[in-house]
Amino acid sequence: MDFYRDSTWVLEYLEKENAKDKISGSLQGLVLKSCKKYKVKSNPRHVYAAVSSCWKVKPYLEKVMKRSGILDDIPNKKGKPQFERLTLLLLCHDLLLSKSKRIQMGKHPIKTYILKYKTRLHSELVKLKLKLKVRDLSELIEDENSNDDITPVRWIRINPIRAQYDKGLEPIMNELNKKFPTRVNHWSDIVPGTIYHDDYIPNLFGVHTKDKITSHELYKTGKVIIQDRASCFPAHILNPGKNDIVIDACAAPGNKTTHTASYILGGPKKDQTTQIYAFEKDPERAKILQHMIKVAGCSNTIQVNVGDFTKIATPEKFRNVTGFIVDPSCSGSGIFGRKYVDSINKKKQESSGDNGNQDDEDAVPDEQEEEFDLKRDDLKTRLSKLASFQFQVVKHAMSFPKAKKIVYSTCSIHAEENEGVVIDLLLDKKVQEWGWKVAPRSEVIPTWPRRGFQAEFSKVFRDEDEKCQELADGCIRVLPKEDGGIGFFAVCFERN
Numbered sequence: 001m002d003f004y005r006d007s008t009w010v011l012e013y014l015e016k017e018n019a020k021d022k023i024s025g026s027l028q029g030l031v032l033k034s035c036k037k038y039k040v041k042s043n044p045r046h047v048y049a050a051v052s053s054c055w056k057v058k059p060y061l062e063k064v065m066k067r068s069g070i071l072d073d074i075p076n077k078k079g080k081p082q083f084e085r086l087t088l089l090l091l092c093h094d095l096l097l098s099k100s101k102r103i104q105m106g107k108h109p110i111k112t113y114i115l116k117y118k119t120r121l122h123s124e125l126v127k128l129k130l131k132l133k134v135r136d137l138s139e140l141i142e143d144e145n146s147n148d149d150i151t152p153v154r155w156i157r158i159n160p161i162r163a164q165y166d167k168g169l170e171p172i173m174n175e176l177n178k179k180f181p182t183r184v185n186h187w188s189d190i191v192p193g194t195i196y197h198d199d200y201i202p203n204l205f206g207v208h209t210k211d212k213i214t215s216h217e218l219y220k221t222g223k224v225i226i227q228d229r230a231s232c233f234p235a236h237i238l239n240p241g242k243n244d245i246v247i248d249a250c251a252a253p254g255n256k257t258t259h260t261a262s263y264i265l266g267g268p269k270k271d272q273t274t275q276i277y278a279f280e281k282d283p284e285r286a287k288i289l290q291h292m293i294k295v296a297g298c299s300n301t302i303q304v305n306v307g308d309f310t311k312i313a314t315p316e317k318f319r320n321v322t323g324f325i326v327d328p329s330c331s332g333s334g335i336f337g338r339k340y341v342d343s344i345n346k347k348k349q350e351s352s353g354d355n356g357n358q359d360d361e362d363a364v365p366d367e368q369e370e371e372f373d374l375k376r377d378d379l380k381t382r383l384s385k386l387a388s389f390q391f392q393v394v395k396h397a398m399s400f401p402k403a404k405k406i407v408y409s410t411c412s413i414h415a416e417e418n419e420g421v422v423i424d425l426l427l428d429k430k431v432q433e434w435g436w437k438v439a440p441r442s443e444v445i446p447t448w449p450r451r452g453f454q455a456e457f458s459k460v461f462r463d464e465d466e467k468c469q470e471l472a473d474g475c476i477r478v479l480p481k482e483d484g485g486i487g488f489f490a491v492c493f494e495r496n
């Protein structure tokens with residue numbers, strides 16, 4: 001019964017979220033968040049499996065239950081219904097729709113009550129399926145894990161900091177070759193058991209999403225790190241050397257931070273000194289950052305600072321910083337795994353008559369919820385708020401006296417957060433005074449074919465075709481899925 005009680009709390013939480021105008025984050029994220037909030041004792045993964053399956057068929061199951069009469073007869077105890085509506089829902093789900101078609105509990109009054117309605121529940125379910133012309137209710141559901149909502153490739157990089165002092169990367173490579181014996185020439189040819197060696201980022205490989213890497217020793221020991229290819233671009237573009245001092249302005253969970261450390265350190269190093277200052281305003285996410293840094297073996301190279309980068313990182317205090325990774329919160333519109341929640345949000349919009357913006361991507365990543373009260377805004381307003389925040393963060397980085405290179409990136413597909421922010425910075429008087437320019441394509445992964453949108457620059461720098469072409473070429477764009485992973489944007493600012 002404890003498991004059903006825990007799952008009931010989580011379902012209640014989902015209902016409350018659902019009652020708001022918009023749900024943010026993935027269903028899995030919401031379930032895990034509520035498990036934490038209610039300190040549930042059951043395994044969150046099991047709760048997620050039960051709750052998500054029930055949640056997705058909830059409207060249909062509620063119809064079946066209503067028509068069976070099961071909700072009309074609930075006995076009262078001390079003036080209140082003896083059984084919770086959502087617990088009944090979970091139990092009915094297991095009885096009618098789970099693989100075992102059984103309620104997973106011993107003798108209990110609620111189980112006895114439901115079993116009394118077993119035949120009527122079944123016949124109402126059959127009637128509904130006939131009416132909806134489906135053999136199974138699952139045919140009516142958009143699955144958040146359906147193939148078109150997950151990355152086409154699992155990207156993994158070798159972490160040289162965890163390599164052996166004397167043998168370099170070879171032992172790690174040998175292990176990888178053992179697990180993935182066949183090499184393919186393009187990421188789109190990847191099938192389980194094969195590996196693709198990336199053309200753009202050193203020591204980055206693509207494998208099939210079905211090949212579980214998280215249980216492998218290489219992953220557990222930090223020798224291999226899962227990181228989307230495009231997300232590896234910023235550290236590669238910054239390419240800091242052993243004498244550089246870098247700030248990662250918006251660091252958690254820390255993929256780009258530890259990747260940057262791998263360029264600075266080059267390999268395992270016993271006598272590490274602080275060369276990266278990582279800032280993260282969310283204390284919970286800062287804990288994850290700290291953990292990732294530890295696993296990657298660079299705790300002494302990276303110092304974590306919890307707080308708002310634009311407030312606590314002053315140019316006076318960090319005079320010697322030479323480079324920046326600036327990857328601030330964004331709309332997250334290039335990211336996978338939100339389709340199910342997005343579809344709910346879209347339905348909500350449509351049913352409220354507000355379907356003027358069919359432009360998808362409504363989900364705002366968790367990290368932005370507290371800072372930006374964006375949930376009620378329309379897409380345009382939200383993007384403009386995000387762009388102004390992103391501008392402020394990059395501009396602040398530009399004010400550091402010895403900084404020479406700043407890589408700005410987002411996982412957004414919207415021009416407002418990408419080329420738009422670049423344009424605003426280029427037009428800013430202070431930025432011009434400080435001497436910042438967009439680095440040319442030759443310094444920003446020149447062989448990557450997809451570049452920025454020239455038309456965005458042409459809207460502002462009219463009749464300056466060559467300049468606009470150069471600016472667009474200086475930017476990198478990555479399309480979600482089509483380019484093998486998440487949607488992404490990166491640009492590098494530099495000065496002499």
Ligand SMILES: C[S@@+](CC[C@H](N)C(=O)[O-])C[C@H]1O[C@@H](n2cnc3c(N)ncnc32)[C@H](O)[C@@H]1O
Binds near residue numbers: 251307308309310
């Ligand atoms: C897109 S995520 C960064 C991902 C990270 N670069 C990586 O590759 O793992 C943005 C992060 O910036 C943090 N953040 C947002 N505003 C911030 C600020 N003003 N100062 C520091 N961190 C901030 C958010 O909490 C969030 O964790």
